[in-house]
Amino acid sequence: MIIPPSFIINNVSSAVNIEKQVQSAGIDLTVRNIFILDDGGELDFDNSQRFIPNYVELPKSNNSWVLQPGGYVVQYNEIVKVPLNMAAILLPRSSLMRIGATIFSALWDPGYKGRGIGLLYTSRTINLHQDARIAQLVFFEMKKKVTEGYSGIYQNEGVEEK
Numbered sequence: 001m002i003i004p005p006s007f008i009i010n011n012v013s014s015a016v017n018i019e020k021q022v023q024s025a026g027i028d029l030t031v032r033n034i035f036i037l038d039d040g041g042e043l044d045f046d047n048s049q050r051f052i053p054n055y056v057e058l059p060k061s062n063n064s065w066v067l068q069p070g071g072y073v074v075q076y077n078e079i080v081k082v083p084l085n086m087a088a089i090l091l092p093r094s095s096l097m098r099i100g101a102t103i104f105s106a107l108w109d110p111g112y113k114g115r116g117i118g119l120l121y122t123s124r125t126i127n128l129h130q131d132a133r134i135a136q137l138v139f140f141e142m143k144k145k146v147t148e149g150y151s152g153i154y155q156n157e158g159v160e161e162k
Helices: 005-011 094-098
Strands: 027-037 055-057 064-067 070-076 079-081 086-092 101-104 117-122 126-129 133-141
Touching: 005 027, 005 133, 027 126, 086 094, 086 101, 094 101, 094 133, 117 133
Parallel strands: none
Antiparallel strands: 027 055, 027 070, 027 133, 064 126, 070 117, 086 133, 101 117
């Protein structure tokens, strides 16, 4: 079952304008930063050979990025905390697809907290402004609450310690 955003609004912080970002079935996520990968990566079954390349920040001009066709890593403004009885899926906003781009994301696991990232792919040159709404995060209730939430290396990613 999709959870109405009004039920999980307290699990999203650092929003640009939460009232505008809350939609009927999800919450819009916005662009904080855009990166390119400095190298290829490597994955294996047990992560013993995992190699995640560095992200190189893409400079912006006049508060926007001109993106040539290709792939980019996007960091969102919003810090999301997924409750232990839910999971979330991120989908591109239709406006993003209408300009020739889309965004890919993994499942947002129960217990995950962080300022997530997505892989943006554009087939055409596009101009993407800081804080643009590009994706919608949809929460689903699980049949049973997990006892132990996500605890991988991406827990608290992008969350500055105070």
